[in-house]
Amino acid sequence: MGMNLGIDFSSLLQWNDFTVDLVAFAVKFAILVGGLLQLPPLLVWIERRVPALMQRRRGPNRVGIFKWRLYGLLQSLADTVKLIFKEEVVPDGAHKVFYHLAPVFCVFPAFLVACAIPYGPDLTIYGYKIPLSVVRMDVGFLFIFAISSLAVYGVSLAGWASNNKYSLMGSLRASAQMISYEIPLGMSLIPIVLIYGTLDLGKIVEAQTSFFQWGVFAAPLSLLIFVICMFAETNRAPFDLAEAEGELVAGFHTEYNSAKFAAFFLGEYVSMFVLSCLASTVFFGGWQVPFVSYDALVAMLGSPNFVAPVGILMLLLKASFFMWVYIWVRWTLPRFRYDQLMSLGWKFMLPIGLANVVGTAIVLAVLRFK
Amino acid sequence: MEAFYFVPEMLFYAISGLILLSSIMVVAARNPVTSAIFLVVDLFFVAALYAQLDAHFTAAIQVLVYAGAIVVLFVFVIMILNLKPDALRGIRFSLGEALVLLITLAGFVIVGSELAHTAPDLTMPGNLGSAAIEMAGGNTYVVAMRMFTAFLWPFEIASVLILLAIVACVMIAKKDKRVTKS
Known part of the structure; x- marks a missing residue:
């Protein structure tokens, strides 16, 4: 048909393990990114309606299509359009390159980390096994910590490049906080690694077959530390000192507006979602359905491929619980003072985290010795 | 493939x-x-x-x-x-730095060509190839086993050294209260 480019396309698209992996990766990544981009508008809407409920007021309920108001759901769409089409103002003294790069540094790690979460059991298509995480690694745990530790650069660069004292103060606070709480966050998950004996998130989920084998029963103290650090890592209330509006205007993103400001939002909400998914994966059985084992589900639905959507829904349900906790806590607890935050991190969370690791190791050693 | x-x-x-x-x-x-x-x-x-x-x-x-x-x-x-x-x-x-760069590059080429003569056959998987590591129990397992058995002493000494450095840093950074008060 005139498509003679000297390449035999039929040989190029031979299905083997490598090409299946490549195509599956592209498709999964596209679906994940597309899905994650829908998160912030929805979450912003929830974050306005929930406090409205809590404070007995109405919240946004006007913007809709014609006579259907949809509880104001389209308010977020209007906000997004406004944010994108707003005039962009770059401060005079800003470092131009880093000013524009900082939001990228914020968004990129958040999306990359989302690739490592196992969203469901393996699919089997024409005999090829396709894991339902974008990349399945034997060190998924370490990958998540490694990449999420890069998010600090976005925050610190944004503050520094804006050439504004408030921004710099905000970014210094935020990065000090993120570094400090990364350590107890990592410590809180070491007992889980010890108990399940693997760094592969997929295997950790597969090990939590029955309800009482969930991580929350094996390591309840870890869950407590993890949830507290989760708030600090994403700079959310009660640890949102980086944007303490009373002292710092808006912290590290004071000088940002329009689409770049929205990018910071996107990064924050995506990392909230990822940490919620991680918490549900590690402590609440991931995609496992409580009280029904995977084999029973396969028998019930007929094929492992039908279990996959159930698993995805289950994980999203569990993750949305943590998202709800995020919003609930934000509108319940007042902000910490900075020195309180630091001493909580270093003098309370870190020792408890270390004790938790040592205690779990001793118990496991004794159990194995018997 | x-x-x-x-x-x-x-x-x-x-x-x-x-x-x-x-x-x-x-x-x-x-x-x-x-x-x-x-x-x-x-x-x-x-x-x-x-x-x-x-x-x-x-x-x-x-x-x-x-x-x-x-x-x-x-x-x-x-x-x-x-x-x-x-x-x-x-x-x-x-200009001076460019000269240093040039000499470094020349040295790099010499070392590289010397290595190319004596390098082992890179097309054959050795005992550190990915298949061999997979057989031995995976990356993390292999690293941990080496670190906590054969190289336990160097590992522990290095960690004590780092701890010493941290303590020293804290001591240097600590404010001398007597000086600030007077």
Whole structure:
């Protein structure tokens, strides 16, 4: 048909393990990114309606299509359009390159980390096994910590490049906080690694077959530390000192507006979602359905491929619980003072985290010795 | 494998090119913040190279420790130092440095050609190949077993050394109360 480019396309698209992996990766990544981009508008809407409920007021309920108001759901769409089409103002003294790069540094790690979460059991298509995480690694745990530790650069660069004292103060606070709480966050998950004996998130989920084998029963103290650090890592209330509006205007993103400001939002909400998914994966059985084992589900639905959507829904349900906790806590607890935050991190969370690791190791050693 | 055999090779050359480029920018940039950020990019792509060798554990630790922790402190210190804005633009370059670069490159070529004669056959998988590591129980297991059996003493001594350094830093940074009061 005139498509003679000297390449035999039929040989190029031979299905083997490598090409299946490549195509599956592209498709999964596209679906994940597309899905994650829908998160912030929805979450912003929830974050306005929930406090409205809590404070007995109405919240946004006007913007809709014609006579259907949809509880104001389209308010977020209007906000997004406004944010994108707003005039962009770059401060005079800003470092131009880093000013524009900082939001990228914020968004990129958040999306990359989302690739490592196992969203469901393996699919089997024409005999090829396709894991339902974008990349399945034997060190998924370490990958998540490694990449999420890069998010600090976005925050610190944004503050520094804006050439504004408030921004710099905000970014210094935020990065000090993120570094400090990364350590107890990592410590809180070491007992889980010890108990399940693997760094592969997929295997950790597969090990939590029955309800009482969930991580929350094996390591309840870890869950407590993890949830507290989760708030600090994403700079959310009660640890949102980086944007303490009373002292710092808006912290590290004071000088940002329009689409770049929205990018910071996107990064924050995506990392909230990822940490919620991680918490549900590690402590609440991931995609496992409580009280029904995977084999029973396969028998019930007929094929492992039908279990996959159930698993995805289950994980999203569990993750949305943590998202709800995020919003609930934000509108319940007042902000910490900075020195309180630091001493909580270093003098309370870190020792408890270390004790938790040592205690779990001793118990496991004794159990194995018997 | 035949159809897309060029993808890993292309990735290797792309990553190596980016490593070289960012390494040059680390020393060439006038602005220390630019240097630090290129150092992060550099370390990140070195980790990507490790990952391509199937050394996932090393890759993750590389990003976690170097890119995610150590360079953050560099960036911190640089940002707190108040730098003069005039001297910070453009790329640093001088004739003397170019000469040093030339000599280094010549040395690099000599060493490289010497190594090329004596290098072992890289096409054969050795006992550190990815298949061998997989057989032995995976990356993390192999690293942990070596570290906590054969290399336990060097590992422990290194950790004590680091602890000493931390204590020393705290002692130096600590405010002398008697001096500040008077």
